[in-house]
Amino acid sequence: MNLLTQPVGPAHYLVVGAILFVCGVVAMTIKRNAIGVLMGIELVLNGANLNFVAFGSPTLGAGGPSFAGCPGSLGLDGQWIAIFVIVLAAAEAAVALAIALCFFRNYSTVDVDRGDQLHG
Amino acid sequence: MDISPLPTLLALAWLLPLASFGLIVFVGPKMGRGGRGAGFLATGAILGSLALSLSALICWLVDHPLAASPGKHVEAVCGDWYTLAEFGWLRLTIGYYIDGLTVAMFCMVTLVASCIHVFSFGYMHEELHEVTDPLSRLANGEPLRRRGRFHRFYQYLSLFCFSMLGLVIAGNLLMVFVFWELVGICSYLLIGFYIERKSASNAANKAFIVNRVGDFGMIVGLMAIWAGMGTFSFGDYKDDGQLHPGIFNQVRPAEEVIELTAGRLGDRSGAEQATHVEHPPRVPDGMVLLAARDQVTEIMVAAEERERHGERYAVCWAWNWTVGCEKLERWRAEGYGYWLLMVAGLGIFCGCVGKSAQFPLHVWLPDAMEGPTPVSALIHAATMVAAGVYLVGRFYPVFTPEVLLVIAYVGCATLFIAATIAVTATDVKRVLAYSTVSQLGYMMLALGLGGWLAGMFHLFTHAFFKSLLFLCSGSVIHACGTNEMPLMGGLRKKMPWTAATMLIGCLAISGAGVPLLVGLSGYYSKDYIIAQALSFKLLNAPHAWLFWAAVFGAGLTAFYMFRLWYLTFAGPPRDHHVHQHAHESPWSMVVPLVILAVFSAVAGGNLWLGGRPFGLEPLLEQARPAGIEDGASAGWGSTVVTHPPEHRFFEEADEAIHVPATFWAFGAALGGFLLATAFYGLRALDPEDARRQFPAIHRFLVRKWYFDELYAAVWVRPTLRLAGWVAWLDRRGIDGVVDGAARTAAAVARLDDWIDRLLVDGLIERVSRWIHALGLRLRTVETGNLRQYVMLIAVGTVAMFLVASLYWNWTG
Numbered sequence: 046m047n048l049l050t051q052p053v054g055p056a057h058y059l060v061v062g063a064i065l066f067v068c069g070v071v072a073m074t075i076k077r078n079a080i081g082v083l084m085g086i087e088l089v090l091n092g093a094n095l096n097f098v099a100f101g102s103p104t105l106g107a108g109g110p111s112f113a114g115c116p117g118s119l120g121l122d123g124q125w126i127a128i129f130v131i132v133l134a135a136a137e138a139a140v141a142l143a144i145a146l147c148f149f150r151n152y153s154t155v156d157v158d159r160g161d162q163l164h165g
Numbered sequence: 166m167d168i169s170p171l172p173t174l175l176a177l178a179w180l181l182p183l184a185s186f187g188l189i190v191f192v193g194p195k196m197g198r199g200g201r202g203a204g205f206l207a208t209g210a211i212l213g214s215l216a217l218s219l220s221a222l223i224c225w226l227v228d229h230p231l232a233a234s235p236g237k238h239v240e241a242v243c244g245d246w247y248t249l250a251e252f253g254w255l256r257l258t259i260g261y262y263i264d265g266l267t268v269a270m271f272c273m274v275t276l277v278a279s280c281i282h283v284f285s286f287g288y289m290h291e292e293l294h295e296v297t298d299p300l301s302r303l304a305n306g307e308p309l310r311r312r313g314r315f316h317r318f319y320q321y322l323s324l325f326c327f328s329m330l331g332l333v334i335a336g337n338l339l340m341v342f343v344f345w346e347l348v349g350i351c352s353y354l355l356i357g358f359y360i361e362r363k364s365a366s367n368a369a370n371k372a373f374i375v376n377r378v379g380d381f382g383m384i385v386g387l388m389a390i391w392a393g394m395g396t397f398s399f400g401d402y403k404d405d406g407q408l409h410p411g412i413f414n415q416v417r418p419a420e421e422v423i424e425l426t427a428g429r430l431g432d433r434s435g436a437e438q439a440t441h442v443e444h445p446p447r448v449p450d451g452m453v454l455l456a457a458r459d460q461v462t463e464i465m466v467a468a469e470e471r472e473r474h475g476e477r478y479a480v481c482w483a484w485n486w487t488v489g490c491e492k493l494e495r496w497r498a499e500g501y502g503y504w505l506l507m508v509a510g511l512g513i514f515c516g517c518v519g520k521s522a523q524f525p526l527h528v529w530l531p532d533a534m535e536g537p538t539p540v541s542a543l544i545h546a547a548t549m550v551a552a553g554v555y556l557v558g559r560f561y562p563v564f565t566p567e568v569l570l571v572i573a574y575v576g577c578a579t580l581f582i583a584a585t586i587a588v589t590a591t592d593v594k595r596v597l598a599y600s601t602v603s604q605l606g607y608m609m610l611a612l613g614l615g616g617w618l619a620g621m622f623h624l625f626t627h628a629f630f631k632s633l634l635f636l637c638s639g640s641v642i643h644a645c646g647t648n649e650m651p652l653m654g655g656l657r658k659k660m661p662w663t664a665a666t667m668l669i670g671c672l673a674i675s676g677a678g679v680p681l682l683v684g685l686s687g688y689y690s691k692d693y694i695i696a697q698a699l700s701f702k703l704l705n706a707p708h709a710w711l712f713w714a715a716v717f718g719a720g721l722t723a724f725y726m727f728r729l730w731y732l733t734f735a736g737p738p739r740d741h742h743v744h745q746h747a748h749e750s751p752w753s754m755v756v757p758l759v760i761l762a763v764f765s766a767v768a769g770g771n772l773w774l775g776g777r778p779f780g781l782e783p784l785l786e787q788a789r790p791a792g793i794e795d796g797a798s799a800g801w802g803s804t805v806v807t808h809p810p811e812h813r814f815f816e817e818a819d820e821a822i823h824v825p826a827t828f829w830a831f832g833a834a835l836g837g838f839l840l841a842t843a844f845y846g847l848r849a850l851d852p853e854d855a856r857r858q859f860p861a862i863h864r865f866l867v868r869k870w871y872f873d874e875l876y877a878a879v880w881v882r883p884t885l886r887l888a889g890w891v892a893w894l895d896r897r898g899i900d901g902v903v904d905g906a907a908r909t910a911a912a913v914a915r916l917d918d919w920i921d922r923l924l925v926d927g928l929i930e931r932v933s934r935w936i937h938a939l940g941l942r943l944r945t946v947e948t949g950n951l952r953q954y955v956m957l958i959a960v961g962t963v964a965m966f967l968v969a970s971l972y973w974n975w976t977g
Contacts, residue, residue: 070955070959073952073955074952074955074956074959075952076952077952082951082952082955157951157952158950158951158952160949160951161948161949161950162949163947163949164947164948164949164950
C-alpha cells in the first residue's frame with residue numbers, strides 16, 4: 046500500500062502528525078536553548094493535536110468507532126480535545142516562559158544544561 | 166456578757182504583734198538603715214498591745230470590782246471566734262477564756278515585753294551594721310563576719326509575744342497546744358540567734374528536744390481528755406439551748422447545797438434555809454464510761470438480746486437507767502475513771518515540766534543563756550517558762566490531789582537543786598538562769614501544795630523582778646563585754662543606775678521587807694508560798710521537808726543573789742581592762758530598768774482606795790478556779806494527803822499561820838543575805854576557804870549535780886550509739902541490698918546492651934548499609950540534565966512499545 050497513491054485519509058494526517066511529533070522530540074532532546082526546547086514541546090503537542098483532529102473528522106471517514114451516535118454528543122470530540130490541548134499549550138507556554146525568565150535571571154543564560162543543580 | 170468589749174480588746178492586743186511579725190517578715194530588711202524601722206514597728210505593736218491590755222483591765226475592773234475578802238467565784242468570759250471543725254458534738258474552735266488571770270497575764274506580758282523591746286534598741290544596736298563575731302571562728306581561724314540581723318531579732322520577738330498572748334487567751338486545749346509549740350519554736354529561734362556559734366545552735370536544739378520530751382506527756386494528757394471528756398474547751402458551750410459542759414464544768418460541776426442554819430433549839434421555824442453553790446471534784450461521766458467500757462458493752466449486748474426477744478425499748482431503757490444514771494454513779498463511787506483523770510493531769514503537767522524547766526527536764530534553761538540577754542529576760546520572765554506555770558494554774562481544777570503532790574515534789578526538787586547550783590555559778594547569766602529554775606520550782610511547789618494564788622502571785626512578781634535582773638545583767642554585759650563575774654567588781658560607781666535597779670531586783674527576789682508591815686513584791690509572794698507550805702506541813706507531817714526545803718531555798722536565794730550583786734558592783738575592780746571599758750548604758754536601756762524596778766517594788770502590795778483593795782492579789786483571787794477554795798484530801802493505802810485551804814494575807818484569822826511563816830521566810834532570807842555579805846561584801850570570810858573545806862560538794866555543784874553528764878550517759882550517748890548502729894545497719898544492710906539490686910540490674914542491662922548492639926543493631930545496620938550503598942549507586946542516574954531525561958523518556962517509550970508489540974496478543 047502506497048500512501049502517495051491513496052486519496053487523502055487519516056493515514057496521511059497520522060504521518061504528518063508523527064513527523065511533527067518526532068521533530069518535536071528531537072528538538073527537545075538536542076536543543077540546549079530553553080526556548081528551543083519549548084518550541085519542541087509545541088511541536089509535540091501539535092503533532093498529537095493533528096491526530097485528534099484527523100480521527101475526529103467526520104469527513105475523512107476514518108474507520109474505527111465513532112462517537113457521533115452517542116446521545117448528547119455533537120460528534121466534535123476530536124475538535125474539542127484539540128482545543129483543550131491548545132489552551133493547555135498556551136497555559137504551559139506562559140508558565141514555561143516565566144520559568145525561562147527566572148532561569149535567565151539566575152544564570153544569565155537559557156542553556157538548560159546549566160540547570161543541573163539537583164543531580165544526584 | 167455577750168456585749169463585753171473584752172474579747173475584742175484582747176484579740177486586738179493579741180494580733181498586733183502578729184501583724185508586726187508579718188510586716189517585718191516581708192519588708193523587714195528594707196525598713197530604715199539596717200532594719201531599724203523593724204524595731205520601731207515591733208515596739209509600737211507591743212506598746213499598742215500594752216495599751217489595749219490596760220484598757221481591757223479597766224473594762225474588767227468596771228465589771229468586776231475587786232473585793233477585800235474572797236467573794237464568790239467570778240465566771241469567766243468565754244466563747245468562740247471561729248469553729249475549725251465539728252465532728253458531731255466534738256468541736257475544735259478558736260476561742261477565748263477570759264478571767265482575771267487572763268487579763269493580768271496580758272498586762273504583765275505586754276508590759277515586760279515592751280520594756281524588753283525598748284531595752285533591745287540599745288542592747289542589739291551592733292546588729293544594725295555588719296557584725297564581726299569573735300565567738301564563731303571560720304575554718305581558717307578568722308572571726309566570722311556577717312550581716313546584721315536587727316530586723317530578724319524584732320521579728321522573732323513579735324512572734325514570741327503573739328504566741329504567748331495566744332496561749333494566755335486560748336479558750337481550749339487545742340489552742341493552748343498550738344501556741345505552746347509556737348512559744349517553743351520562738352525560743353528555739355531566739356536561743357539560736359547567734360546560729361553560727363556551735364554552743365548556741367546546740368543550746369537551741371537542746372531546748373527544743375527537751376521540750377519535746379515534755380510535750381509527749383502533754384499529748385498523752387490531751388488524748389485522755391479528748392477521749393474522756395469529749396471536749397477541749399475550758400468553758401461551757403451552748404448550742405440551740407443545749408449545754409455542752411467544758412472541761413472545768415465536767416470536773417467540778419456546780420451543785421446547789423442547802424444549808425440549814427439552826428435557829429433556836431427545837432424551833433424549826435426559826436431555821437433558815439440558805440443555798441450556795443459548791444463545786445465538788447467529780448470524775449467526768451465520759452471517763453467513767455471509758456474506764457468501765459467492758460461492763461457497758463456487757464449491759465448493752467444483753468439489752469439488745471432482750472430486745473430481739475420481743476422486749477420493747479430494752480436498749481433505750483438500759484442506756485438511760487442502767488448506764489446513764491444508776492450504774493454510772495456506782496462506778497464513779499468505785500473509782501472507775503479516776504486513773505484517767507490522773508493521766509490527764511500528769512500528762513498536762515508533764516508538758517509544763519518541760520516548758521517551765523522543772524526538775525528532770527530543767528537542763529535546757531541554763532543553756533538557753535546562749536541567746537541575746539533581752540531574749541533571756543523574755544524567756545525567763547514573761548513568755549516561755551511562765552507558760553508552764555500558767556497552764557498548771559489554768560488547768561488547776563483537773564489535778565487530783567495525787568497529781569498535786571507529784572507537782573509539789575517536782576517543784577521542791579527543782580527549787581532545791583537549782584538554788585544550790587546557782588551558789589557556785591560564776592557566769593552572771595547562769596546564776597540568774599538557775600535562780601529562775603529555782604523560783605519556778607517555788608511556783609510549782611506552791612501550786613502543788615494547794616496554793617493556787619501563791620503560785621500565780623509569784624509568777625507575776627517573779628516576772629517583774631526576773632526581767633529586771635536579766636536586763637540589768639544585760640546592761641552589765643553590754644558594758645563589760647564579758648559574762649564572768651570574777652572579771653567584774655566595783656562597777657557601782659561606773660553604772661549607778663544599773664547597780665541601783667539591780668539591788669532592787671535582788672531585794673525583791675530575796676523577799677525583803679519589814680515583816681508583817683510592808684515589803685517589795687517578792688516579800689508578799691514568797692510569804693504566801695512559805696505560809697502554804699507551813700499549813701501543809703501542819704496537816705501532813707510526813708511531808709514536812711517540803712516546807713524545810715522551801716525555807717532553805719529562800720535562804721539560798723538571798724545568798725546567791727547578793728553574791729551576784731557584790732561580785733559585780735561592790736569591792737575593788739578585779740580586771741582593770743574590763744573596769745576601764747565599762748560605762749553606763751544609754752537611756753533606752755536604763756528607762757526600762759527603772760520601770761521594771763518600780764514594778765518589782767510595788768507589784769506585790771495592795772493600794773487601798775475607798776475601802777477597796779487594788780492590786781494583783783485580789784485580781785488573781787477573782788480568777789481562782791471554782792471548787793478549789795477549800796482544799797482537798799485524798800488517800801491511798803494508809804497514806805492520806807490533805808491539801809489545806811489557802812490563807813489570805815489580810816485576813817486576821819490566819820495569823821497563826823502567817824506570822825510564823827513570815828518570820829521563817831524573813832529569817833532565812835536575812836541569813837542568806839548576811840552570809841553573802843560576810844563572804845563577798847565585807848570579805849570577812851574567804852570563799853576560797855569554804856571551797857577548800859568542801860571540795861567534793863563544790864565540784865558536785867560546779868558540775869551542776871552531774872545532770873548533763875548523767876543525761877549524756879543515759880540518754881544522749883546511747884541514742885548516738887544506737888544511731889551509729891542504725892547508720893551502720895543502714896549502710897551495710899539496707900544499702901547493701903539496694904546496691905546489690907542495683908548492681909544486678911546493671912549487669913542485666915549490660916547483657917541486654919550487648920545483645921542489642923550485636924544482634925538488633927547489627928542486623929539493622931547491615932540492611933541500612935546495603936540500602937545506603939544502593940542509593941549511592943542510583944544517584945548517578947540523576948544527572949540533572951534535561952535533555953538526557955527527554956531522551957530517556959523517548960527511548961523508554963519506544964522500548965515499551967517495542968516490548969508491547971513483541972508480546973501483545975493481536976488475535977484477542
